[in-house]
Amino acid sequence: MAFNWIRPRSMPDVEPSEDHIWQEIDRCDFTQSSSIRDRLSWHQEMLMDRDTYAGLFLRSPRLPAFESELPVGHDPTDWIVTLRLRHSDGSSLDRIIEGLSYGAQDVLQPTADLAEQIGTIRLLSYSLSRHEVEEQQYDSIFGRPFSMLKGYVCWARYILRAHRRVLQQAGVYRAIYASLFDYSRLSYSWLQALAEHWDSITNTCWIGPNEMTITLWDLQLISGLPTLGIPYEECIPPDYDLFRRRPVGHSRRGEFVYSDGLHQSLAHYCRLRRLRGHRHRDAVPLDSWIKSLLIHEAYILLVAQPHDPFGIDLQYGEQSSVEFFEPGTAAGIRPVTARGISEETSLVAFIATWLCYFVLPYQSRVLRPGTLLMASVIATGRRVSLAPVVLARIYRGFGQIVASYGRRQRTVEVPWHYVHGWVHMHVAGAFSCAELPDHYRDHFVPTLLQLARATSATDRAQIRLFMFSPLHTADRFRLVYRSPIGDLPPQSFGVSLADSQTDRGVPTLLSRGGYLSIASYFISMRPGWLCYRRDDTVFLEGYNPNRAARQFGFVQATPLDGLPVLPGVPDVRHFSSLPSSTRLEVAALTWAFLLRLGTGSHFLIALADASTGISHLRLSWIRHTFSSFFELGIQRYSRRVRRSRHSRSSLEQRDCAPTHVEPFRVQGRRRKRSPESSTRRDDPGRSCGHRPVPPPFDRGQPRSRTSYEQRAPQHAPVDLHDTSHTPHVSPILEQFGMGTACTSLGLDEFLHVTTTTLIGVEGGRPVSSQPIDGATDVTSRLGVEQIASSPTLSDSTWLVVSDSLGELSPDAECTHSGSTQLLLGSDVGDTTTELVTHPSLTQVVSGLELSFFESRSVFRARRPFSRRWSRGVQYAVAALQILLLRVDLDTSPDLFSFHTEACLLLDFAASCSLRDSLLQMWELSCRTVEFGLFQLQYTSWRLSCIVLTDLETEARAAWDSMRGGRLDLDLGLQALQRYQRDISEEQIELLGIEAELRALRQRGRALLVRRQEIRAVATHTEEDFSSLAADVEHLEDRLSFFTEEFDSARRRLELAEEEREILQDRLFRVRRQISSIQFRL
Secondary structure (H helix, E strand, C coil): CCCCCCCCCCCCCCCCCHHHHHHHHHHHCCCCCCCHHHHHHHHHHHCCCCCCCCCCCCECCCCCCCCCCCCCCCCCCECEEEEEECCCCCHHHHHHCCCEECEEEEEECCEECCCCCCCCCCCHHHHHHCCCCCCCCCHHHHCCCCCCCCCHHHHHHHHHHHCHHHHHHHCCHHHHHHCCCCCCCCCCHHHHHHHHCEECCCCEEEECCEEECCCHHHHHHHHCCCCCCECCCECECCHHHHCCEECCCCCCCCEECCCHHHHHHHHHHHHHHHHHCCCCCCCEEHHHHHHHHECHHHCCCCCCECCECCCCCCCCCCCCCHHHHCCCCCCCCCCCECCCCCHHHHHHHHHHHHHHHHHCCCCCCEECCCHHHHHHHHHCCCCECCHHHHHHHHHHHHHHHHHCCCCCCCCCCCCHHHHHHHHHHHEECCEECCCCCHHHHHCCCCHHHHHCCCEECCCHHHHHHHHHCHHHHCCCCEECCCCCCCCCCHHHECCEEEECECCCCCEHHHHCCCCHHHHHHHHHHCCEEEEEEECCEEEEEEECHHHHHHHHCCEECEECCCCCCCCCCCCHHHHHHCCHHHHHHHHHHHHHHHCCCCCCEEEEECCCCCCCEEEHHHHHHHHHHHHHHHHHHHHHHHHHHHHHHHHHHHHHHHHHCCCCCCCEEEECCEEECCCCCCCCCCCCCCEECCEECCCCCCCCCCCCCCCCCCCCCCCCCCCCCCHHHCCCCCCCCCCCCCCCCCCCCCHHHHCCCCCCCCEEEECCEEEEECCCCCCCCCCCCCCHHHHHCCCCCCCCCEEEECHHHHHCCHHHHCCCECCECCCCCCCHHHCCCEEEECCCEEEEECCEEEECCCCCCCCCCCCCCCCCCCCHHHHHHHHHHHHHHCCCCCCCCCHHHHHHHHHHHHHHHHHCCCCHHHHHHHHHHHHHHHHHHHHHHHHHHHHHHCCHHHHHHHHHHHHHHHHHHHHHHHHHHHHHHHHHHHHHHHHHHHHHHHHHHHHHHHHHHHHHHHHHHHHHHHHHHHHHHHHHHHHHHHHHHHHHHHHHHHHHHHHHHHHHHHHHHHHHHHHHHHHHHHHHHHHHC
């Protein structure tokens, strides 16, 4: 019976309704003689061009069924092969890599042991180090931190208990279980480090010389999401597919292919959209969606605890069991859904909420109606492949950060909590996690649960140093190469496994119980394309696990390209410009290629304790490509780490020491102090108004005459020193901004010494002094090498060390000769130097060993004045400071007058009971300035005696040669850049040629296979033709035989006719005779 229904042009898009459709079908089939399939096909025909939801959704068809053959040549016989790796020189990276391998080793295909051309560095950190891009704030890139939804925990607890069997059958029970907990304390420091070292071309991350990536197996262990299943599609199909029916029983109308929960959820979503009005028709927030589906008592904000996930609250003394952590029944529990919401609708709506909130979140926090389709599939107990989709989103998120960094950077929407889980899996010490019950470890709960309420390291300098060289931060972080084994069967390790098919065409990895995890592991070992489809948007990301073979327990050799060539896609980067039908066909191909099983290949699961490594040829390529970049990063961030460690140790000492250590700097004539005050009464750093309070007088102690005029004997016994004069801290130059805090040295002992910026100790506080205005030439810098070259040093010797010597041991680097020690720094100019003395090293400040000053000059004379002023010390110090500041270096100062005034002021200070340590310091300052003035006069006289003509000529010639060399260098750099551009263009052309060659090779293989098939068909055709020819000959023989028989039969027939004519003639004559006789009678 023909069905000739034509849609009228005037009919609205929302019509015809279901009742109208069945009325038309029943009118046409009034005799009820048509089959059910014909009626259902008529029903689908009337659904064409109908849109029940009146444009509220973007409608797009689902992926077509992939029925053609997969690309040829991408399934080797063995995915794990043993290669004999060659040896080469990789010693320059031995100190930052573990596990160099050569000889017979197992590698992951597709790979080879061959030398590679030097590659280009495509890392964001490389661009940042070259200042090609400006560093941005990462908090705005990664979006808002993870936060719980109101009412979600109550709803999830009910769903997990009421639909546990269905969720376990779909493989998402533990993934939903992990979403109960809070992961909001995870910082973005590790995400920033991964983004800076991410290669968006290969979708791998460089941690030192180790190339690693987030594999499908890692993501499955972290999240609990299934890898195997039907492809994930986030779309709303058109009406002819959405309301399609299938035959069931004897019903003349059949039933919907999709569940009623999907249609009810879509209808509920449409009602919410219409209730929100035209202003808010774009989307429905998750909060509004949850609130509309739950009762008022369940719409509260809760956070589940790992020790009590369902809020059961065990009494004291009760033992927790499996039912405590995973209740298996919902009997006696009050439903949390609102009235009128069925259990099926509630399950579909919750799974869609879980997908939008936890699995594939967006910063807008809205419900995407396309997730309802996959939620309805999961609600029926069918597995959906979610892990490849999430991994594609993560890869694309890192690629967007790298591509758009520094220019109109916007928030990248990625499930970052899964990335944190990967960091926790492969970087030991990255997070501080609480101890979890043994139940989670015994039942293989997703490892993401370990990060519930965890905190992460935020020292970005140390994290960046780890990304450049993991071995340099071995005391804090440890890189774990091998991924956990999870729930793989123990009998599957170390044996060759086959991916074949049974007699019925079912893959063997799916036909046996407990082998589902092995199939997922096997899929994660093979390269392929990861596809994510949302409505009409489809994007592909390459998956290259062969570049991270160490994560599977094998040796990393030179990886080869294992991605299949996609038909009709010349460049994946311009995939979005292709027609929609082509994109959907390619997406179906990539899903079929990624999840294929029954290929006949063999693979191996490495033992848990298998050693991993990198081949020497691969390491040689890494060395030529990344060596200088790694070394620059290590030098840069190791210096920052040492500084941060020193500052932390200083803070720890300040918190633990009995006296407060307060750092400050002298800038000009004013000092910047921290707001915290010292608790010492005799602290000279306390100020009264704008004038510092002087230290207490040493009353009752012998006052010494300055050694500025009378020096101590050179052979004084070293054990004759007055400990009562010894201060407990190092002396400082309190008012004057010079940092040359040293002991008394003779004028002849300063032949090789210039002044410096040093750190002394004032009242137990380290002091950093800087040159003041007007004395920059005098108080410039004191080089460590120049101090080391001083011919003699006094009894009490200052030691200058660099801040970069935090790794050295004072005992190993110091020379204990009398009271002299000297630590040399490798990079004095990069850090602030510090001042220490001998012999006792008892206090730790800023991570370095500091000692205290001890005077050994005991032969001092007293020159008391007639009157002792109570405030004489302050006046003496102020006068000395004015004397030193008054020195004008632009003119020729009077050396004799300066010497006389300094002697008088120092004698006056000694008579006013100035402490011996401060007196010696002022002596040294005056002696240093006096010697500097002497040097200035001598230098001026020396310069006046030098003929500058020859030097000027030589300097001009040197300047011209330098300009010429600079010009040559610029030309050479320009030529080098041109050569690099030419090489890059040639490399791009070479890559294109290689791609074309691969395509031609694949096409050639396909043509070879086709030729073999045609040859087989031709051979069969020839055999058939021969048999047909024999049959024809036999038929011809029979035909000739039948022809002869026919001729003989025809002759017999002719004779019979002649005989019949004769008989008829005779009969006629007889009749005439009889009739004549009768007539006569």
